[in-house]
Amino acid sequence: xxxxxxxxxxxxxxxxxxxxxxxxxxxxxxxxxxxxxxxxxxxxxxxxxxxxxxxxxxxxxxxxxxxxxxxxxxxxxxxxxxxxxxxxxxxxxxxxxxxxxxxxxxxxxxxxxxxxxxxxxxxxxxxxxxxxxxxxxxxxxxxxxxxxxxxxxxxxxxxxxxxxxxxxxxxxxxxxxxxxxxxxxxxxxxxxxxxxxxxxxxxxxxxxxxxxxxxxxxxxxxxxxxxxxxxxxxxxxxxxxxxxxxxxxxxxxxxxxxxxxxxxxxxxxxxxxxxxxxxxxxxxxxxxxxxxxxxxxx
Amino acid sequence: xxxxxxxxxxxxxxxxxxxxxxxxxxxxxxxxxxxxxxxxxxxxxxxxxxxxxxxxxxxxxxxxxxxxxxxxxxxxxxxxxxxxxxxxxxxxxxxxxxxxxxxxxxxxxxxxxxxxxxxxxxxxxxxxxxxxxxxxxxxxxxxxxxxxxxxxxxxxxxxxxxxxxxxxxxxxxxxxxxxxxxxxxxxxxxxxxxxxxxxxxxxxxxxxxxxxxxxxxxxxxxxxxxxxxxxxxxxxxxxx
Numbered sequence: 092x093x094x095x096x097x098x099x100x101x102x103x104x105x106x107x108x109x110x111x112x113x114x115x116x117x118x119x120x121x122x123x124x125x126x127x128x129x130x131x132x133x134x135x136x137x138x139x140x141x142x143x144x145x146x147x148x149x150x151x152x153x154x155x156x157x158x159x160x161x162x163x164x165x166x167x168x169x170x171x172x173x174x175x176x177x178x179x180x181x182x183x184x185x186x187x188x189x190x191x192x193x194x195x196x197x198x199x200x201x202x203x204x205x206x207x208x209x210x211x212x213x214x215x216x217x218x219x220x221x222x223x224x225x226x227x228x229x230x231x232x233x234x235x236x237x238x239x240x241x242x243x244x245x246x247x248x249x250x251x252x253x254x255x256x257x258x259x260x261x262x263x264x265x266x267x268x269x270x271x272x273x274x275x276x277x278x279x280x281x282x283x284x285x286x287x288x289x290x291x292x293x294x295x296x297x298x299x300x301x302x303x304x305x306x307x308x309x310x311x312x313x314x315x316x317x318x319x320x321x322x323x324x325x326x327x328x329x330x331x332x333x334x335x336x337x338x339x340x341x342x343x344x345x346x347x348x349x350x351x352x353x354x355x356x357x358x359x360x361x362x363x364x365x366x367x368x369x370x371x372x373x374x375x376x377x378x379x380x381x382x383x384x385x386x387x388x389x
Numbered sequence: 390x391x392x393x394x395x396x397x398x399x400x401x402x403x404x405x406x407x408x409x410x411x412x413x414x415x416x417x418x419x420x421x422x423x424x425x426x427x428x429x430x431x432x433x434x435x436x437x438x439x440x441x442x443x444x445x446x447x448x449x450x451x452x453x454x455x456x457x458x459x460x461x462x463x464x465x466x467x468x469x470x471x472x473x474x475x476x477x478x479x480x481x482x483x484x485x486x487x488x489x490x491x492x493x494x495x496x497x498x499x500x501x502x503x504x505x506x507x508x509x510x511x512x513x514x515x516x517x518x519x520x521x522x523x524x525x526x527x528x529x530x531x532x533x534x535x536x537x538x539x540x541x542x543x544x545x546x547x548x549x550x551x552x553x554x555x556x557x558x559x560x561x562x563x564x565x566x567x568x569x570x571x572x573x574x575x576x577x578x579x580x581x582x583x584x585x586x587x588x589x590x591x592x593x594x595x596x597x598x599x600x601x602x603x604x605x606x607x608x609x610x611x612x613x614x615x616x617x618x619x620x621x622x623x624x625x626x627x628x629x
Contacts, residue, residue, distance in 0.1 A: 119437075341516070341535070342497070342515070342534070345477075345496070345497070347496070360437055360458055360459070361436075361457075361458060361475065362436055362438065363437075365436035365437050366436075375456070375493075375494075376494070377494065377515045379534075380516070380535065
């Protein structure tokens, strides 16, 4: 199972509603994924500042200490804010280096995302309780992707929850299972990608990050994924300015999309889209198998 | 012998009953429909609900005003169900008799394992339409996705548009009529001669689906089983 929702706003007037609409969509997908949930929100980019989202596994972890050590190690100006067990660490400097330092030096925490616009939040248990606890409804932004997980390929942990992000401002959620992820993970490691889990979806996220580092657009990276990823998948992918959907060639996992002048939306089932403003006049369709659907703000 | 159905007073009272899913639970709506012996029902605010109007057993008339989720009209017997919207996975799955009419598009596995009655889809149907079909007739006015009629045993599928990959893979005795292009045929499915008996059958199915004479039966190609997979064949041993 697993449930996916995605909302890409074209109408700036809806940005303050992004979190509320995403929470309502995610609520409808609770039954498809009761094990854990997560969401990525894009917004609030400030030039030159990298946001790194981190969740702590040990309640004793002192964020002030982590921020101070990170600043000392990287020479960057570091500040942070917290939402429950998550911290958003802001770094004026090399975000990728700060992310790597956190992964290597703070084993009590899991790094969820790094970028100018992206923030990822995750939790284990009832998706509705997670979105309430992390105040999803209060977020504003330009686009969001959410996931409710029914675990099959790895343990029910925060680290195994979606969305997965291994590259700057890029994230991916997945319904399905990949069968060639172990071999592909080794190949990607040789290309310099880093992985934090044994999860198949993280490999797909790393694959897209690698392709885009090689110069692919998001759509081109997904076209390559059709050749290199083996297994069942419906993917929804976010980048700083983009939003894309891809289903495997036999369309094993469900998907429905809708578009108006104000937004593009994805749901594993139509009921996730039923409450969106203007849905009655939306173009609604089922994405075809092995076909890349991509939108971009630029 | 013609049969005359006499409506009870209670059944007549149920005519044109409105059931609103904004205020009633899915279970309440389905119970009302499953208990009814006659009458017409209008369901509003389906909002993608699953298993709506599933398991109906009487010749009632049900109109659903909006998009439905999975398995709408599943196992239907005798009822006539109209969906003014799109249908999710498995619409009219395993239906036995009656009629299900989707005014929009249908998702995967529409009419799967259906035994009888008529399923009409005004828009497109996606993958696995009519898999393991066992006697249901399906008319799709748009196009259909891949793996339609996989292992279909009996019944008829009519497609006014195109068909996707692997049409009729491992098909038994169902008949497939496609007016547009077929992307590829599945194993053991072949184009066949369309004889007068097939044209008569096709015209009857189009009439039943409300398709007028502007659609000419001569525009369709018939597909069916080459019947080479029916029995164990020693030359195929290497493939097993």
